[in-house]
Amino acid sequence: MQEKEFLSLLDELLELEQGALKGSATLESIEGWNSLAVISFMALVDERFGVSVQPRQIAKCTTVADLVGLLGDRIGAEVRA
Numbered sequence: 293m294q295e296k297e298f299l300s301l302l303d304e305l306l307e308l309e310q311g312a313l314k315g316s317a318t319l320e321s322i323e324g325w326n327s328l329a330v331i332s333f334m335a336l337v338d339e340r341f342g343v344s345v346q347p348r349q350i351a352k353c354t355t356v357a358d359l360v361g362l363l364g365d366r367i368g369a370e371v372r373a
Contacts (some may be wrong), residue, residue: 295367298360305332315357341366
C-alpha cells in the first residue's frame with residue numbers, strides 16, 4: 293500500500309475530508325484523534341497490515357508520519373509533509 297492510500301484510510305477513520313492529513317500533521321492538532329481513534333487505528337493496522345501495534349507505541353507518536361513509521365516497510369513510500 294502506498295502512503296496516499298494509507299492517509300486516505302486515516303482520513304476515513306477520523307471522519308476527515310479526503311486529503312486532509314499530511315505526514316507533518318501533529319496528532320494533538322487533529323480534532324478526531326482521541327482514545328477511540330487510537331483503538332480504531334490499532335484495529336485498522338492489524339486488519340489491513342497484520343501489524344500488532346501496542347498503545348504505548350502509539351503514545352510515543354506525535355505526528356501522522358510517526359504513525360506511518362509504526363508500519364515499517366508495509367507502506368510503499370515515506371509520508372511527506
